[in-house]
Amino acid sequence: MKNVKLKVNQVAELTGVSVRTLHHYDAIGLLSPERTEDSNYRLYGEMDLYRLQQILLYREFDMPLIQIKELLDAPDYDRIEELLKHRNQLEERKSRLNTLLNTIDKTISHLQHKTRMKTPKELYEGFPAELGTTYRKEAIKRFGKTEVEQSEQQLMNRGKDGVQALVDKLASVHRKLKNVEELRPNHEVVQEYIHEHHQLILAFWGTTENRWEAYAGLANTYVTDTRFNLTGEGYDKPFAEFLREAIAVYIKDKTANNP
Amino acid sequence: MKNVKLKVNQVAELTGVSVRTLHHYDAIGLLSPERTEDSNYRLYGEMDLYRLQQILLYREFDMPLIQIKELLDAPDYDRIEELLKHRNQLEERKSRLNTLLNTIDKTISHLQHKTRMKTPKELYEGFPAELGTTYRKEAIKRFGKTEVEQSEQQLMNRGKDGVQALVDKLASVHRKLKNVEELRPNHEVVQEYIHEHHQLILAFWGTTENRWEAYAGLANTYVTDTRFNLTGEGYDKPFAEFLREAIAVYIKDKTANNP
DNA sequence: CAGCGGCCTGACGTTAGGTGAGAGTCAAGA
DNA sequence: TCTTGACTCTCACCTAACGTCAGGCCGCTG
Numbered sequence: 001m002k003n004v005k006l007k008v009n010q011v012a013e014l015t016g017v018s019v020r021t022l023h024h025y026d027a028i029g030l031l032s033p034e035r036t037e038d039s040n041y042r043l044y045g046e047m048d049l050y051r052l053q054q055i056l057l058y059r060e061f062d063m064p065l066i067q068i069k070e071l072l073d074a075p076d077y078d079r080i081e082e083l084l085k086h087r088n089q090l091e092e093r094k095s096r097l098n099t100l101l102n103t104i105d106k107t108i109s110h111l112q113h114k115t116r117m118k119t120p121k122e123l124y125e126g127f128p129a130e131l132g133t134t135y136r137k138e139a140i141k142r143f144g145k146t147e148v149e150q151s152e153q154q155l156m157n158r159g160k161d162g163v164q165a166l167v168d169k170l171a172s173v174h175r176k177l178k179n180v181e182e183l184r185p186n187h188e189v190v191q192e193y194i195h196e197h198h199q200l201i202l203a204f205w206g207t208t209e210n211r212w213e214a215y216a217g218l219a220n221t222y223v224t225d226t227r228f229n230l231t232g233e234g235y236d237k238p239f240a241e242f243l244r245e246a247i248a249v250y251i252k253d254k255t256a257n258n259p
Numbered sequence: 260m261k262n263v264k265l266k267v268n269q270v271a272e273l274t275g276v277s278v279r280t281l282h283h284y285d286a287i288g289l290l291s292p293e294r295t296e297d298s299n300y301r302l303y304g305e306m307d308l309y310r311l312q313q314i315l316l317y318r319e320f321d322m323p324l325i326q327i328k329e330l331l332d333a334p335d336y337d338r339i340e341e342l343l344k345h346r347n348q349l350e351e352r353k354s355r356l357n358t359l360l361n362t363i364d365k366t367i368s369h370l371q372h373k374t375r376m377k378t379p380k381e382l383y384e385g386f387p388a389e390l391g392t393t394y395r396k397e398a399i400k401r402f403g404k405t406e407v408e409q410s411e412q413q414l415m416n417r418g419k420d421g422v423q424a425l426v427d428k429l430a431s432v433h434r435k436l437k438n439v440e441e442l443r444p445n446h447e448v449v450q451e452y453i454h455e456h457h458q459l460i461l462a463f464w465g466t467t468e469n470r471w472e473a474y475a476g477l478a479n480t481y482v483t484d485t486r487f488n489l490t491g492e493g494y495d496k497p498f499a500e501f502l503r504e505a506i507a508v509y510i511k512d513k514t515a516n517n518p
Numbered sequence: 519c520a521g522c523g524g525c526c527t528g529a530c531g532t533t534a535g536g537t538g539a540g541a542g543t544c545a546a547g548a
Numbered sequence: 549t550c551t552t553g554a555c556t557c558t559c560a561c562c563t564a565a566c567g568t569c570a571g572g573c574c575g576c577t578g
Contacts, residue, residue, distance in 0.1 A: 007555080007556075008555090008556075008557095009554095009555070009556085018535075018536080019556090020534095020535060020536065020537085021534080021535060023535090023557090023558090024534065024535055028534095038543085039542075039543050039544080039556075039557080040542090040543095040556085040557065040558095041543085041555090041556060041557075042556085042557090057366070059534095060359065060362065061359055061362070061363055062359070064533075064534090065533080065534070066533095075427045076370050079370055080367055080370050083363060083366060083367050083370070084367065086363065087360065087363050087364070087367070090356060090359055090360055090363065091360065093356060094353065094356045094357070094360070097349060097352060097353045097356065098353070100319065100320055100321070100349055101346065101349055101350070101353070103319065103320070104320055104342060104345065104346050104349065105346070107316070107342060108339055108342050108343065108346070111335050111338055111339050111342070266524080266525075267524085267525070267526095268524065268525085277566080277567080278524095278525090279565095279566060279567065279568085280565080280566065280567095282526090282527090282566095283565065283566055287565095297574085298525075298526085298573075298574050298575080299525085299526065299527095299573090299574095300524090300525060300526080300574085301525085301526090323564075323565090324564075324565070325564090
C-alpha cells in the first residue's frame with residue numbers, strides 16, 4: 001500500500017485545480033486534508049484525492065459547492081435524488097436557453113431591418129464625393145459592372161448605420177491628416193493615418209485586395225477635381241497635394257515590401 | 260406630450276424590478292435618471308423607461324450589465340455584432356448543457372446499478388451480519404416461514420434506497436454507541452441510542468410489535484458470535500458486552516413501564 | 519407637530535475563487 | 549553555516565448583481 005501524501009501544488013498540478021481552490025475547499029470544510037505537525041502544510045491522501053475527484057465531477061454539473069458537500073456526506077440513494085433534482089434544473093435551463101436564442105434572433109433580425117437599406121441610390125446618398133456616383137461610373141469602366149455591384153452589395157450589407165460609420169471615420173481621418181499637414185509626407189504619423197485612410201477606401205470599394213493604381217488615381221483626383229471638399233471647408237489645393245505625396249510614399253513603401 | 264416622472268417605487272412596480280436594482284443601475288451608470296432639486300429623489304422619464312426596457316431585454320440574454328451598458332451606448336450596427344457574439348456564447352452554453360445532461364444521466368444510472376436489487380438474495384448482500392442469512396434461518400424456525408417472508412417483502416417494498424438507508428442508519432447508531440462506550444449502560448444518552456437501535460432492528464424485522472425475547476437474543480448473539488463486526492473494525496468483545504448490558508437495561512425499563 | 523411611509527446613502531453578505539502581501543518552511547548551493 | 553529560491557501558510561480585498569438591513573431625510577396627513 002502506497003501512502004500517498006501530496007502537498008497543495010502537487011495536487012493542483014495533478015488535478016488541474018488551483019491551489020487557491022484547494023484552500024477554499026478546505027476553508028468551507030468541503031475537503032480538509034490532514035496537516036503536517038510542524039509546518040502546518042496540507043497533506044492529501046488517497047481518500048482526499050478520491051473525494052476531490054467526486055467534487056470535480058459534481059462541480060461539472062454546475063452544482064453549488066454547499067450542495068456538493070451535502071451530497072458527498074450522504075449515501076448513494078440520497079445522491080440519486082439530488083442528482084435527479086439537479087437534472088431537472090439543468091433541463092429547465094436548457095429550455096430557457098432555447099427561448100433566449102429565439103428571442104435574440106428576433107432582436108437581431110429586427111435591428112437589421114431597421115438599418116438595412118434596399119437600393120444603391122439610397123446607398124450613395126450622403127456618400128463622400130470622391131466615392132459617389134461619379135466614381136461609380138468610372139469604377140464600372142475600370143473594374144466591370146459585376147464587380148462594382150458586388151462591392152455595393154457588400155456595403156449595403158453593413159446596414160445604413162454601418163455605411164454611415166465608414167463615412168464618419170473617413171471624415172475623421174481627413175481631419176487628422178489636416179492636423180499634421182505641416183509634417184513631412186513620409187513622417188511616421190502621417191503614414192499611419194494614410195494607412196487608416198487606405199483601409200477605409202478599401203472598405204468603400206468592398207474589397208481587401210490592394211488596388212494600388214486605383215488608389216493612386218484617387219489621390220490624383222483629390223488634386224485635379226475642385227469639387228472635393230475633404231476638410232469640410234471647401235477645396236484645399238495645398239492639402240490635396242500633401243495627401244497625394246503622402247499616398248505616393250505609402251504606395252511606394254508598400255509595393256517595395258510586398259512586390 | 261405627457262411628461263411622465265416616476266419615482267423608484269412606481270418604476271419598480273411598473274416593471275417588476277426591485278428598487279435596489281434601480282439604485283444599482285444608477286450606481287454603475289447604466290441608468291441614471293434626473294433628481295429632484297431638494298430631496299434628491301430619482302425621477303424616471305420616458306427615455307429612462309425606454310432604456311430600462313432595453314436593459315431588461317438584454318439582461319434576459321444573460322448579458323453582463325457592463326456589456327449592456329456598452330451596447331446601449333453604441334449604434335445599431337455595433338449592437339448586431341455584439342448580439343451575434345453573444346448568441347454564439349449562448350449556443351456554446353447550450354451544447355455544454357447537453358453534455359452535462361448526458362454525463363449526469365450516466366452518473367445516475369451508475370449509482371442506481373450500484374444500489375438497485377431485485378431478489379431476496381440481493382437484499383441480504385451488504386446486510387449487517389446479525390440480520391443476514393444466518394439470522395434468517397433462525398428466524399424461520401422461531402417465527403415461521405410465512406412471517407419471515409412477509410418481513411422480507413416489507414423490507415423490499417421500502418425500495419433499494421430505503422433498505423440502504425436502514426443499513427446506513429444502523430451503522431451510524433453503532434458508531435454513536437461506540438463513542439459513548441465509557442458511560443454507564445443505564446446512562447440517559449446511552450439509552451437514547453439504544454432506543455434508536457431498537458427502532459431500527461424492528462424496522463429490519465418488518466414489524467412494530469415489541470419482540471423483547473428476540474431483541475435480548477440478538478444482544479446475546481453480539482457477544483457470543485465473533486463474526487459480528489459492529490464498529491467496522493473487527494470483533495470487539497468489550498463493546499459487545501457493553502451493548503448487551505445496555506439493551507438489558509432498556510428492555511427491563513420498557514417492560515416495567517409497559518408490562 | 520407627531521407619525522408613517524417612501525426615499526436616500528452606506529455597508530455587509532452572497533459564490534467560487536483570483537490576486538496579492540507578509541511571513542514561515544524546506545532543500546540545495548556557496 | 550548562511551543564503552537563496554521555491555514553496556507554503558494565513559489574512560484580506562476584489563469580482564457581479566443585487567438582497568438586506570440600518571440610520572437618517574422628506575413629504576403628506578391627522
